[in-house]
Amino acid sequence: MASGAHPGTAAPDDQAERFLKNSAIAGAVICPLAMLLPPRKIDVRFFVLASTFSLSTSHLAKVYTGESLYARFQRRANGLVDSATGLPPEAQRTQQLLREHRAAQAAQKQRQADEEEEGRRKAGLAKVVDDVWMGGEDKDWQKKRLEEHQRSFAEGKGMTGIIMDQIADVWSGNWRPDAKKKADGETTADEAKPEKKQ
Known part of the structure; x- marks a missing residue:
C-alpha cells in the first residue's frame, strides 16, 4: 500500500x-x-x-x-x-514508387521549362540592348559602311563630305531603318493624301 x-x-x-x-x-x-x-x-x-x-x-x-x-x-x-x-503490399509500394518517379519527372520538366523561359527572356533582353547599342544596324554594318564610303570616294567626295552627309542624315532623321525604307520608295500617310484644291 x-x-x-x-x-x-x-x-x-x-x-x-x-x-x-x-x-x-x-x-x-x-x-x-x-x-x-x-x-x-x-x-x-x-x-x-x-x-x-x-x-x-x-x-x-x-x-x-x-x-x-x-x-x-x-x-x-x-x-x-x-x-x-486488390493489390498486395509489395505492388502498392511499387505503385507508390512509380507515382513518386512520375512526380519527380514532372518537376524536372517544369524546372527545365522555367530555365528555357528564363533563357529566352534574357536573350530577348540582350537583343533589345544590342539593338539600342547598335542603333538599329545589322551585324555587318561595318562592311556596308565601307561599301558606302568606297562609292562616295568613287563619286569624288572626300572624307569631309561623307561626314557631313552622315550628320545631315542624323539631323533629318534619315538614319533610322524605317527612314531608309521611305527613301527606297515607300510613301508616308502625309505623302499619300491628295492635295486639296484651293
Whole structure:
C-alpha cells in the first residue's frame, strides 16, 4: 500500500475513468429510451440524443476492447479501400514508387521549362540592348559602311563630305531603318493624301 493513500479510496485517474464508464452506461441506456418518447420526430433533440448514444457506446467499446467504434470503423474502411485495389503490399509500394518517379519527372520538366523561359527572356533582353547599342544596324554594318564610303570616294567626295552627309542624315532623321525604307520608295500617310484644291 502506498504511503498517504487511505484504504478504500482510488486514485484520481481511476475515479475519472469510473465516472466516464458509468456515464457511458447511463447514456447508452437512457438515450434510446428518450428517443422513443413523444414527440418522435427528427429534430435537434433527436440529433443530440443520437450523438450522445454514439459517444457512449464508442467509449464503452474502448473500455472493454481497447478500440473505440470510430477507430474500428476507420480501420475497416481502410481495409476495404486496400482490398478494393486488390493489390498486395509489395505492388502498392511499387505503385507508390512509380507515382513518386512520375512526380519527380514532372518537376524536372517544369524546372527545365522555367530555365528555357528564363533563357529566352534574357536573350530577348540582350537583343533589345544590342539593338539600342547598335542603333538599329545589322551585324555587318561595318562592311556596308565601307561599301558606302568606297562609292562616295568613287563619286569624288572626300572624307569631309561623307561626314557631313552622315550628320545631315542624323539631323533629318534619315538614319533610322524605317527612314531608309521611305527613301527606297515607300510613301508616308502625309505623302499619300491628295492635295486639296484651293
